[in-house]
Amino acid sequence: MSETSLPFNEKYYPSNEKISSGEKRKQEWEKSLSNPEEFWAEKAKAIDWFKKWDKVLDDSDAPFYKWFQGAELNISYNALDRHVKTQRKNKLAYIWEGEMGEVRTYTYYQLYREVNKLAKVFKDLGLKKGDRIAVYLPVIPELPITLLASARIGAIHAVVFSGFSADALADRINDSGAKLLVTADGSYRRGKTVAIKDNADRALESTPTVEKVIVVKRTGQPIQMKEGRDIWYHDALAAAGANVYVEPERMQATDPLFILYTSGTTGKPKGVQHGTGGYLVWAYWTLKWAFNPTEEDIYWCTADIGWITGHTYNVYSPLSVGVTSLLFEGTPDYPAQDRWWDIIERHGVTILYSTPTAVRMFMKFGEEWLNKHDLNSLRILGTVGEPINPEAWKWYYRVIGKERLAIIDTWWQTETGGFMIAPLSGIELTPLKPGSATFPLPSVKAEVYDEKGQPTPAGTKGFLVIKSPWPGMLQTLWKDPERFKQTYFGRWQNTYYTGDYAVKDPEGYFWLLGRADEVLKVAGHRIGTVELESALVSHPAVSEAAVMGKEDAVKGEVPVAFVTLRSGFQPSDELRAELIKHIRNTIGPIATPDAIIMVNKLPKTRSGKIMRRVLKAVIVGAPLGDLSTIEDEASVEDIKATYEDLRKQLTK
Numbered sequence: 001m002s003e004t005s006l007p008f009n010e011k012y013y014p015s016n017e018k019i020s021s022g023e024k025r026k027q028e029w030e031k032s033l034s035n036p037e038e039f040w041a042e043k044a045k046a047i048d049w050f051k052k053w054d055k056v057l058d059d060s061d062a063p064f065y066k067w068f069q070g071a072e073l074n075i076s077y078n079a080l081d082r083h084v085k086t087q088r089k090n091k092l093a094y095i096w097e098g099e100m101g102e103v104r105t106y107t108y109y110q111l112y113r114e115v116n117k118l119a120k121v122f123k124d125l126g127l128k129k130g131d132r133i134a135v136y137l138p139v140i141p142e143l144p145i146t147l148l149a150s151a152r153i154g155a156i157h158a159v160v161f162s163g164f165s166a167d168a169l170a171d172r173i174n175d176s177g178a179k180l181l182v183t184a185d186g187s188y189r190r191g192k193t194v195a196i197k198d199n200a201d202r203a204l205e206s207t208p209t210v211e212k213v214i215v216v217k218r219t220g221q222p223i224q225m226k227e228g229r230d231i232w233y234h235d236a237l238a239a240a241g242a243n244v245y246v247e248p249e250r251m252q253a254t255d256p257l258f259i260l261y262t263s264g265t266t267g268k269p270k271g272v273q274h275g276t277g278g279y280l281v282w283a284y285w286t287l288k289w290a291f292n293p294t295e296e297d298i299y300w301c302t303a304d305i306g307w308i309t310g311h312t313y314n315v316y317s318p319l320s321v322g323v324t325s326l327l328f329e330g331t332p333d334y335p336a337q338d339r340w341w342d343i344i345e346r347h348g349v350t351i352l353y354s355t356p357t358a359v360r361m362f363m364k365f366g367e368e369w370l371n372k373h374d375l376n377s378l379r380i381l382g383t384v385g386e387p388i389n390p391e392a393w394k395w396y397y398r399v400i401g402k403e404r405l406a407i408i409d410t411w412w413q414t415e416t417g418g419f420m421i422a423p424l425s426g427i428e429l430t431p432l433k434p435g436s437a438t439f440p441l442p443s444v445k446a447e448v449y450d451e452k453g454q455p456t457p458a459g460t461k462g463f464l465v466i467k468s469p470w471p472g473m474l475q476t477l478w479k480d481p482e483r484f485k486q487t488y489f490g491r492w493q494n495t496y497y498t499g500d501y502a503v504k505d506p507e508g509y510f511w512l513l514g515r516a517d518e519v520l521k522v523a524g525h526r527i528g529t530v531e532l533e534s535a536l537v538s539h540p541a542v543s544e545a546a547v548m549g550k551e552d553a554v555k556g557e558v559p560v561a562f563v564t565l566r567s568g569f570q571p572s573d574e575l576r577a578e579l580i581k582h583i584r585n586t587i588g589p590i591a592t593p594d595a596i597i598m599v600n601k602l603p604k605t606r607s608g609k610i611m612r613r614v615l616k617a618v619i620v621g622a623p624l625g626d627l628s629t630i631e632d633e634a635s636v637e638d639i640k641a642t643y644e645d646l647r648k649q650l651t652k
């Protein structure tokens with residue numbers, strides 16, 4: 001998206017909401033920054049602590065900020081026990097719908113019982129505080145149950161998205177040093193079964209730290225159960241007994257809760273580490289502020305729990321607030337393109353929190369699919385994961401929201417733990433602008449910097465930075481504090497570098513403009529181009545690889561790979577298919593490139609650096625600009641010719 005085409009002056013006033021000047025919101029924001037300790041001490045009252053903090057914010061070892069230093073709590077206690085003691089005991093915590101249409105529900109009390117049983121299983125296996133539990137599961141109720149049971153005993157969970165390959169799973173297990181893996185016999189995708197246990201078995205060939213594997217029976221497909229290592233989930237739970245209570249571990253607020261791997265600018269994924277107290281306070285308040293859920297809401301965040309959005313907004317936020325959430329295992333277009341609208345109608349969903357990619361997909365499917373359904377239960381809409389283009393925003397607003405519902409565009413990252421820039425219906429909504437996430441949340445001192453670290457003038461694009469700590473921020477990168485410091489605080493002192501471009505308009509609204517680094521957002525999934533390049537060059541046919549994003553009408557962007565081949569290999573469709581298979585095996589299907597372009601040479605600077613800018617220009621058909629540093633202009637022509645050729649072949 002280019003900042004020059006943004007509709008800075010278009011304003012929307014959804015009729016379902018009271019829209020005002022933003023004075024109240026501004027006051028909260030200012031209060032949070034002028035006296036963070038007082039502000040957060042007050043907010044933290046919403047959480048049940050076993051012991052109060054000595055200090056709200058200890059910044060003596062910045063950027064390793066310590067929130068609620070000295071306090072003790074347990075997150076599963078906050079998500080379950082405290083509701084079970086109230087009228088919420090029999091309220092639904094989850095309504096789960098499987099891909100094949102089956103529905104399972106859990107009240108807070110039922111969820112509490114399941115979590116206690118699994119926590120006992122974990123303890124009986126010898127797991128204790130600080131141990132890591134790797135999780136490789138589809139979106140089934142056992143996934144949040146596993147996370148909560150892990151939190152209950154003080155273990156650290158490391159969830160790996162179930163679409164990742166065996167190699168990707170093994171890398172993450174090994175980095176985290178997990179002792180236990182929780183997985184399933186299989187999963188469903190568009191009516192077919194996926195053999196995720198086979199992937200797990202392959203990964204486990206090279207993960208020496210894993211001692212036991214708990215296997216949930218989901219599909220019933222035949223699998224290998226390794227004697228002495230693999231245990232059925234249902235057997236283990238049955239053995240744990242019917243009425244089990246496991247005392248929730250007293251965790252320090254600063255103890256880690258989970259590791260979640262995400263892509264960055266090097267080949268090795270980053271183990272983003274989140275803590276307990278600050279993260280929970282942030283998870284709780286950000287949901288309250290943005291969506292203002294009530295006891296009656298049926299809240300549906302469509303994310304997979306394998307990503308941060310699912311961790312925070314399918315598990316820790318809604319459960320700590322006491323909301324009823326819907327979890328859905330399947331895809332939006334199976335068995336038909338109205339699956340989501342059908343779900344909303346049948347379950348009476350009131351809050352829909354989804355992605356720009358989904359919105360653009362529904363635009364493509366056509367309005368007739370949703371016109372078949374009564375969507376009047378909806379009262380507010382949300383979006384996350386990638387910039388929402390104004391056309392998609394307006395469609396979402398007009399067609400789904402009927403100009404009644406606010407669109408809560410939430411900008412945030414795996415690292416930030418929760419929302420950072422978003423309209424806040426729980427404090428005060430200001431007029432919305434199509435494609436703007438509006439203003440920063442309390443505690444979020446967002447700014448747009450130029451290359452030199454100076455704030456850019458209104459309307460000028462720059463780098464989005466956060467100039468003060470907030471409770472939900474990552475604690476560090478797992479076992480790599482240096483990389484943490486370097487990646488996020490290395491560019492400007494005491495200033496968190498987001499890696500995103502943004503622009504602030506003359507009224508102070510923030511507009512997010514996509515990644516400023518080598519990270520792609522493909523259908524909202526975060527993929528490092530360097531990871532893809534490493535995967536490609538690990539194939540014997542590939543000598544060099546350069547991957548970049550290309551704009552896509554539905555997915556936002558898609559990866560396009562340029563490769564040069566080793567001698568003895570010739571470009572062919574078979575080789576292309578093999579490379580795609582290789583990427584699916586080393587990373588997973590989400591990283592599948594849109595095109596693999598085989599060229600003789602890549603454009604390089606005199607110092608040998610691949611000129612990505614040139615490749616990008618080739619892809620988008622833009623002028624190449626200044627090529628004075630390129631060794632050999634012929635290679636550009638080469639690539640151009642090959643690319644044109646390929647496009648022709650593809651469109652035939």
Ligand code: WTA
Pocket residue numbers: 262307308309383384385386387388409410411412413414415437498499500512513514515521524525526
């Ligand atoms: C992008 C997902 C524009 C952004 C929660 C960020 C967004 C990256 C938005 C983090 C949004 C997320 N508007 N861009 N509302 N939300 N992004 O770690 O580039 O998977 O840096 O976290 O997604 O992706 P991650």
